Amino acid sequence: VTSEISRRAIVIIEDSDEDYEVTVWALRRAGVTNPVYRCANAAAITELLTDPSNWPAALVEPYPLLVLLDLNLPGADGRETLLKLRNHRVWQAVPVIVVSTSGRSVDVSRCYRLGAAGYILKPVDLDAFAAAIKNLVAYWLRTVAPSVPNGAVAA
C-alpha cells in the first residue's frame, strides 16, 4: 500500500518560484518521495479543472494524492479554485490543503467551509514551515487511509 501511495502525485498550486522550491525542499526533508506536479499559473489551473481525458499523463495514472493550494494566485482567486476543485468529479475526492500567508480567522473559516481539508500558514521562519510540512506529511501520507478518486484504477 505504501508504495502505491508514494506513486501518487502531490499537486502544488503555487505561483512563487521561491515558495515552491521551499515547499518541495520541506517535503523532501520530511521524507516524501512522491512525484510533485506544479501548477504555476491560471492557465495550468484551468487545464487541471477540465476532464481527466485532457490532463497530462503524470496526473492520470494514478490520480493525485493531495493538493497544496496557495490562496494568493495572480489571475485566479484561490477560493474560487478551491470551490471548483470541490465540485470536480475527480478532485472532490482529493484532499486540498490551503497554504496561505493570511492568518485571519475569516479567511481560515471560509476555506474550511468551502471544503479545505487543512490550512497551514507560510511563516517567515523556515524551521516553523518545515515543521508544519513534516506534520502534514505524517498525517496525510502516513496516518490516514488515502482517498481513491472515482474511476481511478484500483490498485
Place this chain on the structure above:
Amino acid sequence: MATTSDGLTEIVTATNVDLSNCDRELIHIPGLIQPHGVMLVLRSPDLVILQASENTETLFGIPALQLHSKQLADLLGPEQGAALNSAIEHAGDRLNSGPLHLLRVPSVVGRMSFDAIGHRAGNVLILELERAAAVVPPPLDFYAEIAPNIARLQATTSLQAFLDLAVTQIHAISGFDHVMAYRFADDGSGEVVAEARRADLSAYLGQHFPASDIPAPARRLFALSWLRHLPEVEYVPVPLLPEVREQIDMSRAVLRHVSVMYSSYLKNMRVHATMVMPLMKAGRLWGLISCMHHAAPLHVPCETRTASELLAIMVSLILAEKEDLDTAAYRVRMSAAIEGLVGQMAQDPVYHRSLSSGGFTVDGWLDAPGAALVTEAGVVLFGKTPTEEQVHGIVEWLSGYDNPGPVFATDRLSQLYPPAEAFRAVASGLLAAQLVPTRPEFVMWFRPELVHVVNWAGDPSKPVQVDVVDGEARLTPRGSFELWKETVSGLSEPWQECEIEAAAALRRAIAEVILVQLNENLRRSNAELDSFAYAASHDMKEPLRGIHNFARFLQQSTESKLTAEERGRIETIIRLTRRMDDLIEALLEYSRVGRTEFALANVDLNELIKQTLDLLETQITETGTVVLLPRSFPDVRSNRALLAGVFANLVSNAIKYNDLPKQERQIEIGWRADSAGRIFYIRDNGIGIAAQHLEHVFQIFRRLHARNEYGGGSGAGLTIARRSVERLGGHLWAESAGPGTGTTFLFTLGETSADAVQP
C-alpha cells in the same frame, strides 16, 4: 467747527452732522432738573439729604442749602417724613430697577400735594417730589380700562393695524393732541409709521427724520426707561444745591433736565409738551411712541403715566409677534423651498446640480429678481443679475471682506464695493450666504436699485444749523419741518430679517450636506488607504519570505565552509527578515483594526480583564509585577475583540516599561466616572514619559528607546490600541509627570449616557 467770516449762519451738512452738540453733551449728568417738582439726593441707607434742588424754597418754603445733612422730616414734617422713610424701606430692592411711585404727599395749608417717586442711582437714592396734578384723576381701574385695550391690540391681524390702534389708545388715555409711532431704520433715521392727532394739526405720517434728530445718547436714555415726560418745553432749569464736583447720574430720573438741543428742537416744531415711550423688540430699541402737545404745556398726572407706561410695555411685548404676522406666509413659503432643496440634495449630492435644477432652485422663492449659485463647478445665474465676471468680482471681494459672517446682507452694495456702481441697476441689494467657511462658494440674491422719493420732515442734509449768538457759534436744530422730498439712488429695498434668516437656514442645510459628503470621502479614502496598507504589506511578505528561506538554505549548506564573520552576516540577514516580518505584521494588524466591521454587545469587563491577565501570566510572573484592581468593573456596550486587544496592549506595555527591582513593580487597572462618561486607566510605576513625548508614543514604529531595551516589540502596539479605542468611539491618551514617575494610560469608550446607566 468752522464759522463763516461774515458771522452769518452756517449750514451744517450731512457729512459733519455728527458734530451735533447732543452727541457730545453729557445729558445724563446735567446737575439740573425741570421745575415741576423737587429733587432730593439721599445718602443710603440713613436717608440723610446730600443735595436738594433750589426750588425747595418756592415749593416748600425752605432754602435748599438749609436741607443739607437734614432728614426728610425737616422738609415734610414728622408725620410725612416718617411715612416716606418707611415707604423707602418697604420698597427695598425694587428701587434698583427704576423710578417707583412711593406715596402721595397730601397738600397742607400753603403747600400743594406731591407724588413721591424714588429710585437708586449708584450708591445714592434719588427722591423726586413731583407736583401732583391740580385735578386728581379717578384711580385707574386696570380691568375696566387697560385690559380691554390689550385684548384689542392682541386681536389685530397686521403690524400696521396694531400700531394704528396703539397710537389711538395712547392718544385717548394721555390727552396729547399728537401721538406717533416712530420706527428706526438701521442707519438710525426714523419714519413715522402710525399717528393719531387732532384734526387741524399737520400730519407727519410717512415722513422720515434724520438720525441726528434722536442721537445715540438720547436713544440710550430712551431705551433705559419706559416713559419720559416733559410737561413744559419752555422752562428754567433748577440746579441741585450744594454744587458737587461729581454730578449724580440722572439717566432714569423723572425730572431730569433735557438737552438744550432737544428743547430747541421741540420749540422749532412748535411743541409745548412731550411724552416718549420706547418700543423695544428683543432687547433692542425698535422705535418710539412719541406724544406731542401743541396746544399748551401738559402735565400728565402720575396715574395716567402709569397707564400709558403699562400700555407701552404691552405694545413692546406684542410687537415682535405682530411683526412676524406680516411675514408669516412668506416665511412658510421660504421654508418649504428650503425643505425642497434639502430633499433634492439628498437625491443628488452634487449640490451644484441639485441647487440649480429640478423642482426647486436657489431662485424664485426669496423676493429677489436675480440669484446666483457660485461653486467650484462654476457660476449659475438666475433672472436679473450682474454678469458672471461681475459675480466673480463680488465673490473675490466678499472672500476678503473683513469678517462678513456666514450671511452677508446690504441694501447699498455700491457704497461698500465701488465696482458695483457699474451694475447698481440690478444689484444694489446683495444677500450672500457662504456655503462653507473656507471655500469661495456662495448663494447670492440680488435686488435692483430702487430710485424712490423719501419724504423728510425738513432737509435731512441740514438737520442742524450754526447760529452765531453774541459772537459765539452755537448749534441749533433746523427751524423748518416742512416736507422735504429727497430722491434716493444706489439703494435697494432692504432685506428683511426673515429673508436673512432664510439665507442662513439654507446655508446651514447646504453646509450639512457638504459636511456629510466630506466625511464620506474621508471615510472612503481611509478605507482605501487601509486596503492599500493591507495589500502592500501582504505583498511585501512574499519576497521577504524568499530572502529568509534562501538565507537559511545558504546558512545550512555553507555552515562548515564559512568564517565566523561570514556566518555572522548571514545570521544578520535572517534576523533582519524576522524583524521586517514583525513590522509588516504590525502594519497588517493596524490596517485590520481600521477595516474590520464589528458589532457592539455587552462586554463583561471583569471577565475580559481576568482573561487578559491570564494571557500575560508569564510576563507578569517573570517581572514580579503586582497587579492591583481597586474596584469591580461595569459592563460596557462595546466590541469584545477590539477591547481585549486594547487591554492586552496597554497592560503588556505597562509591565514592559518598568526598571524598578522585581517585587516593587506594580500596575493598577481601574476606572472612574467623569462628567463626560467613564474613564478607564492603566497606571504603572515604571519609567514615565517626558511631557514632549506623551504624543510620540502613539506614533507607529516610533521608538523612544533602543529596540532591545524593555523587551522590544514592533512599536505599533499603542498606535493600534489608540485606533481600536477610536473605532469604538472613544479617546486614548497618556499622562505622566515625567521620567521616573510612572505613566497612566487612560481611555474612554464613547458611550452615550444611556449606556452609562446600564447596570
